[in-house]
Amino acid sequence: MNILRANFLFHYAGPQAFYGLAGRLWPWCAALAAVFGLWGLWLGFMVAPADAQQGEGYRIIFVHVPASWMSMVIYMAMAFWSVLGLTFNTRLSGMMTRALAPTGAMFAFLSLWTGALWGKPMWGAWWVWDARLTSELILFFLYLGYIALTSAIDDQRRGDRAGALIAIVGAINVPIIYFSVKWWNTLHQGASVSLTKSPSMAQVMLWGMLLMALCFWLYTIALVLYRVRTTILHRESHTAWVRAIAQEAA
């Protein structure tokens, strides 16, 4: 990695510089998210044909699948920032992880709800204990655990480091959980229900899901950047540059 890129990265690792960068980026991300979202929803709900077996109800997958993806991706991002934070001891890492958590939890919750909404008309039950939904539920608990732990610890620095550890431990555990839940599911034959068995995908359906995924992705970036700016202002409130901003606003 050449010197210029390293300097660039380390420059933006400082809260003040990151504050500026985030401020410039998030409006663009929000705008793009809106564009992709509208496009994706139009494709999913207007253009894509009704499914032969599942009728109109299947359309919920345009929200369910991207939400599941995002809940996984965000958790991996949290684990990534946590590793950075524990290795390099940067203040920003803890702030980013904390900013990611609520959005990740929201997507996990959304995925669970849309999964239930899909399951009811299809299989007659509000909740089905298939491998993916069950793993999603446990992922939701992982998010809740992180948020609860970091909120309960008063000292910010200790909270950041404790949260980083639990995020990393959780991330290592996710594949183990998924594997064991899958095993458990195949063991108990019962309902051979699988919400992963999506309808044979027409081109337009794939595009719809992809666009919705991009929308959620950009929405997350926009929201997290916005949220982390507030956290930066709060945590660095004792520094001169924050006081200057406060005085300008007054």
Added chain:
Amino acid sequence: MIWQAFWAVVRRDLLLAWRRKSEGLSAVFFFVVVAALFPLGIGPELNVLRNIAPGVLWVGALLSSMLALQRLFEADYRDGTLEQMALSPVAMPLLIGAKMLAHWLVSGLPLVLLAPVLGLQFDLSGDALVTLTLALLVGTPILSLVGGVGAALTLGVRGGGVLLSLLVLPLFVPVLVFGAGAVEAQVSGLGVQAHLSILMAMLLPAVFFGPLASAFALRIALE
């Protein structure tokens, strides 16, 4: 010198548990109560009880472990002994591993010994009881080793007990699935080899990483 320190910690914790008997017994008592309450809640139909036995007994063991985990570091944290362990030239993960071993001997091993007795109440066959005991023998140490991380992170934190349960729940799920799965496999005539092997495969990394992660978390708590 190093192993002398290890066994000193084990002996000290066992001695303390012996002198504070009520604490060690409460978690075991909880296990017995849970196992007794389920039939009362579900009905005496032996076929039903036989079916739910592996799950019920494993969940009882899990909940009992969660309760017991709160005590793992609490006392040492409050009286300053934990600090002395952090300042010892002997590697802290080793000393923490010693604490976990003592903790398992006091809170986990009794569950392993009690389970076959409680399993009789659910009309489990002799073979199933053996499988249950073996599975708990391999599984309960994993709970002590891995749950220690949660106990360390929530030291001195508000709402510690409930928070601890929330943090360790996802970590316990794989142990529960394969532990209860082993007994169910035995009952339905499938081989238990796979389940027990997977449990052992989870135990080995837990022995290494549990104390390491917990020691790291404890240093964070001591800052």
Added chain:
Amino acid sequence: MLTISNISCVRGHKPLFAPVSFSLQAGQALHLEGDNGVGKTSLLRIICGLSPADAGEILWNGSSLNKQNPEVVESFRASLCYMGHNLSLKDELTPIENLLFDAQVAGRSLSHEKGMGALRKIELNNRAHLPLRVLSQGQKRRTALARLSVSEAKLWVLDEPFVALDAQSLDNLRALLANHVLQGGMLLFTSHQVVELSQPNGHALDVQPIRLVAA
């Protein structure tokens, strides 16, 4: 030799005390002074490695402790005996059990005779087989201090060691500390009371004050 270089500590966004530097050699005693709340205990914990410093460096025998080099850290901890506000004793164990376990956990060996000898010196040998919770506060403190007399550590870091001691125990402790320094040990302590460490010939030991000032 212990060297503290420009150590500062931040609590709640503000630095506690002005950056402090000093060094401690063999045969030297340092008294850390300062007003209540200025951060004396925090500084002692930073020196021991329990809390991280927000700036500055700590050197042990020339090597930095900041870099977490395992050999340096292990050598430092083997030479350190720290006593904080907590007694670090178990109430359910007897004084002799506490001493023996404490030594073993710290990686040292201590024979039963030596332990009883240390307790005899502070006149606790009659109570040595009673659980600590039936002893008085002063007796518990004396047990904690007995750890020092059997310790082979070179660096003693003590936070308010003179608190809650009667006149006789105070004398014993002063003699113990003076003896340690005279034999080439290092001593760093905080104390609200003005305490003189006297040498056997009656002269006062030279104790250098280090003053912590609020930032």
